[in-house]
Amino acid sequence: MGSGQVTSSVPSGTSEFQGKHVTVAGLGVSGLPAAKALHARGAIVTAVNDGDDARAREQAAELEALGITVRLGDGATLPEGTELIVTAPGWQPGKPLFRAAEQAGVPVWGDVELAWRLRGPDAAPWLAVTGTNGKTTTVQMLASILKAAGLRTAAVGNIGVSVLDAVLGDEQYDVLAVELSSYQLHWAPSLRAYSGAVLNLAPDHLDWHGSMDAYAADKGRIYEGNKIACVYNVADPRTEDLVREADVEEGCRAVGFTLQAPAVSQLGVVDGILVDRAFVENRQKNAQELAEVSDVDPPAPHNIANALAAAALARSFGVPAQAVRDGLRAFKPDAHRIAHVADVDGVAYVDDSKATNTHAAEASLAAYEPIVWIAGGLAKGAEFDELVANSAKRLRGVVLIGADRALIREALARHAPEVPVVDLDRTDTGAMLQAVTEAKRLARPGDTVLLAPACASMDMFTNYNQRGDAFAAAVRELGA
Incomplete structure (x- = not known):
């Protein structure tokens, strides 16, 4: 873990952007506030967008009313005179x-980079979280713990609330709990968090990053500074390898979390x-009790790991032990994350529709x-051999749905x-009721029927929320 002095970012104000030609690439959750913020600071803004649908036209009209130039259906061409892309x-x-x-020597920032540079001199520090799985839950747990300590905070970032909106809004914060995706980190070269966490690494978004090494390197940016x-x-x-490679401020420490008894400079679980x-x-001799495993909802192994990571970040900010316990007790997970739907005839039905990749599904399967x-x-x-091999001994039966189910079926034939x-040779939305009915037939009292698809949902559903809702509705119909 290297050590180096980190310079402060450019303070908020108009001078940096006054008269500067800035292209905002992409409308939506991040593009709209970025274009408005830059325009308000005197930049000459052009917004470009690949799509030209009704939603994009509505957003374009909103920006054009402010005097911002918008080009829909043309996100490929660099506008003449561009000095910066956001x-x-x-x-x-x-x-x-x-x-x-790149050929023109024009820098590219993401919305997180812009937010970091626009925050004021007395801005709240960031406690930042990334990882392949568990980011949202960990950030929400962290925010709950910080609130229990009496701190003004919010869960922001890749969680639905734009970091830019949080930084530029009227609300005053003591500290921010920030979820960052690998995409956001890629485009945030000068971000320097107070403390950062990488929860886990598994192959994901490799089509975007190009390789596992590039994906990991972008995740590791969260530790810089x-x-x-x-x-x-x-x-x-x-x-831990990413920590070793990071250039941090003098005195910054590596802090591990584990489901085992913790070594020095770690958080863990004992009895x-x-x-x-x-x-x-x-810390060579002492340990501080923070909470009981039963304070974590749900107390699945990967969720306990999330709680430990959140606790570590909060403790790095000086939060007392009691606030960790109170914050974890107050936290309620979002829908479709290992959510217990119902018990029917002695069988538990659990919705983890959010398990959209193999790493998340394996963590979910390990809990039951x-x-x-x-x-x-x-x-x-994705490939499913490792997931199936590691989970085979837990399986009573499997019901397969969706476009790419053959890949899982073949892995099951090899390893289980x-x-x-x-x-189920169907991909219509009604397939979920049949899937739950078949699962009921396979299950015995004491078993868990677990929706943990290890796949994205868009072949059959709008998103994983709709898939989870369909599962819950099917379970209710089953028990009616």
């Missing part, structure tokens, strides 16, 4: 617009208690036994040939 996080680095910018703590997952050595051996006096697993959807290039599989 991009929506999802735009891929290989797009023609960015290649043209950390002031107090770089929080890593002891069970995932790659996260059902979450304990801290990182932010205590004489025996399981009738409902899986399938859009694989997004004795497990009964029902392959």
Whole structure:
């Protein structure tokens, strides 16, 4: 873990942007506030967008009313005179617009980078979280803990609330809990968090990043310039490797979290208690009790890991142990994240529709036994051998749905040939009721029927929320 002095970012104000030609790439959640903020600071803004649908035209009209130029259906051409691009996080680095910018020597920022540069001199520090899975839950837990400590805070970033809106709004914060995706981190070169955490790393969005190494490197940007703590997952050595590679402020420490008894400078679990051996006096000999495992909802292993990561970030900010306990007790998970729907005839039905990749599904499967697993959807290039091999012993049966279910079926044939599989050859939304009915037939009292698809939902549903709602509705119909 390197050490270096981090310079402060450019303060808020008009001078940096007055008269500057800035292109905002992409409308939507991040593009709209970015264009408005830059225009308000005197920039000459052109907004470009690939799409030209009704929603884009509505947003374009809103910007044009302010005097901002908008080009719909043309996100590839670099507007003449552009001195800076501020991009929506999802735009891929290989797009023609960015290649043209690189050739012209034009820098590219994301909305997070813009927010970081626009925050005022007395701005709230950021406690930042990234990882393949668990980001949103961890950031929400962190915000709950910070609020329990009496701090003014909000959960922002890749969580629905724009960082830019939080930074430029009227509300005053003591500290922000910030969720950052690999896309956002890629476009945020000067971000320097107070403390940062990488929860885990598994192959995801490799089509965007180009390789696992590039994906990991972008995740690792969250540690650059950390002031107090770089929080890593002891069970995932790659996260600790990223800490070692980071250039941080003098005195910043590596702090691990583990589901085992913690070593020095770690948070972990001892006899059902979450304990801290990182932010205590004489950590060689002492540990601080923070909360009980039963204070975490739900107390699945990966969710306890989320709670430990949130606790580590909060403790790095000086939050007392009691606030960790109170914040975890107050936290309620979002829908479709290991949500217990109902018990029917002695069988538990659990909705983890948010498990849209293999890493998330494996964590969900690890929380129950025996399981009738409902899986399938859009694989997004994923392979399922490792997931199935690691989870085979927990499976009572499997019901497969969705466009790419054959990939999971083939992995089951290789690694769990004795497990009964029902392959539903349909992708209409009504398939979920049939899937739940088949799962009920396979299950025995004491089992869990678990929707943890390991795939995206867009082949059959609008999003994972609709998929989870369909599952819950089917379970209710089953028990009626």
